[in-house]
Amino acid sequence: MKDILKDLNQAQLKAVEQTEGPSMVIAGAGSGKTRVLTYRVAHLLNLGVDPFNILALTFTNKASREMKERIIKLVGGTDARNVWMGTFHSIFARILRIEGFRLGYPSNYSIYDTDDSKRLIKAIIKEQNLDNKIYAPNYVLNRISAAKINLISANKYKNDFEIMNADKMAGKPKIGELYSIYAKRCKKADAMDFDDLLFNTNILFRDFADVLYKYQQKFKYILVDEYQDTNYVQYLIVKNLAANNENICVVGDDAQSIYGFRGANIQNILNFKNDYPDLKTFKLEQNYRSTKTIVNAANSIIRNNKDQIFKEIWTNNSEGNKIQLIKAITDGEEGTLVANSIFEQKMNFQLQNNAFAVLYRTNAQSRAIEEALRKLNIPYRIFGSLSFYKRKEIKDLLAYYRLVINNKDEEALIRIINYPARGIGKTTLDKIIVTADKENKSLWEIIENSSKYNLNINTGTLSKISTFVIKIKSFSAQLKKKNAFDLAKLIASSSGILKDLYEDKTPEGLSRYENIEELLNAIKEFSEKDTNEEELTENNSITTLDEFMQDVALLTDADTKDKELTDYVSLMTVHASKGLEFPYVYIVGLEENLFPSIQSLNSRADMEEERRLFYVALTRAEQRVSISYAENRYRWGNLTICEPSRFIEEIENKYIELPKKTSIHTNNFKNDYFNKNKKQSSLNFKGKKLNKITTFENSFFNNDFSDQLTDKLQTGMKVEHQRFGKGKIISIEGTGSNKKATVFFNGIGQKQLLLKFAKLKIL
């Protein structure tokens, strides 16, 4: 057994070694939080704890995957794989597959994703003849979700005077009713939405003491990652599970709590000690990620928050560069300046695109950055856009699988009953829905026995319905007989989906077809991997499609294997950047009403969350941070005047480098003007987006920017550079402002410099 503990610093070691009793680890940004979690699990295993007795809960699939991989490296695969490690949702979904019958759910229950929920709630609003402007589907869903998070059932909701009154005052008195209908419809379809997975788990533990006891005994050691992001129901489930052994360890950073808007309750971490009087608290305060400047600047920001656990983050790393402040006239210019700066850093320090990230508050801000990067021919990738499992073609095929597994799954049925088109249109579907509602039966029961009900549908259509039913039934009959991949492929082709997509020869159609192929590959991989593992156990049965589907419903980020290109600048929202790190970070749009967001101005709690968000953004950076703001910005179609964000002022002055007025403005009025004229031609590039990496012809640079000095440079000349000192030009390539020189600097070596930025002095 390898002595893993020697890899830890003093604070980390203490947190890892305290395996018994309740403990809380407050882990500052970049302080080795994941390290503590993984080493703690590994340490438990080394002490001889049975992996089946360990439960590790994370928020994202990515986090649990990474943790698992790292534990495998530390202690080997067999033990690590048996630890119950996963997201709250996936772990509880698994428990509900086993125990859900107590609540009236079969083990093959469906999981509705947000699109399913939204479609269903829309339909209900319409059926109830309510105005979907007053009852905006998203608003209604948010109310329902908030209720579930706080363990308020539909009945409780309708009987709660305060809630009902609040809805009444908001002019939406029917929300309780909508919630009620929605819950019934989900139940009738044997379906749970994401919130139900938590809500029902809590009910299960609340109402079935034997079940709770069983899992309390099983999970002798519990770890929770990102504890600052837990909501009430998650808090309660964890508390109940840990009630017996109290071997619970929560890890988090109150300063990085940024998901209040979706129900996360920062008080869970702030008040954790109230639940466990003999709690041991550990603080990881040494930052290994960032320069002193970045760490101190971030500290100076977060100091403005009242609600926090005291800690002093420090680092041994070097001082580093000051934070560069970029001031732009418009959002367009901001993009240009950021792109130019990336280009400049790249050339001056020979960096890869991977070293850079641009972070913004809202997705809408990405466009200006994208345009500017395209013009400089810098490849980039936008994170957080349409993920694999949200694509239409994938959802269509998955809907077939869902319906085959659970015939009552109404959202799946509605999605595919006429896809590919088979002449069962909206009118017919409406008749079925009305009848199902009248008879209080599932849609499937109606179409399965269509002759029994007076549907008022012509015989032609009835026979089409019957063909469809027979087809689905024949698939269902093979569910347990065929292996996952064979059945998946059969359904893909026999449903007509493959043919439908194959016939679409547009680039989009082609890519859809490829996506289906990729899904089928994933299923193949799954069934092969799983059979290998099962050989070790006694079970020699085949891997079936429903086993694959159990995992899939909760996946969002298909590991986008980048076949195409791996070196790109990352563009994402600050929220999406949490947990990541980059050498060079650009935080854009630091303006009042944008960052901090306009919605946060009225409450201290919201403002503090915005500040934590900025803190998260800053602490993503290892080497250098640039922050930028624009004085004017197009928002919702019109130009608005912006003030610099209060957050800029909150950074102590000594950490900031103010904009150099001279070089920026003259150049950039020009750039901006040029951009506007260029706009039309850039429209041609439409349609290429999503996760694809985009590179474009360099259409921007020409001789406009070459200055006379650049022209004078010749091979062999002796020059001086601001940073690298004296050197000799070895060669010159390119023209205009794309002109690059390879220079040999004394004591440093060969560097390639873009002359537009390098500002070489001829000696």
Next chain:
DNA sequence: ACCGTATTCAGCGCG
């Protein structure tokens, strides 16, 4: 059933 046009909406988004 399908297509083009009108209208609306715009905060971050795990599972």
Next chain:
DNA sequence: TGAATACGGT
């Protein structure tokens, strides 16, 4: 501004 959806006409 522009994307997504609703609507209305054929």
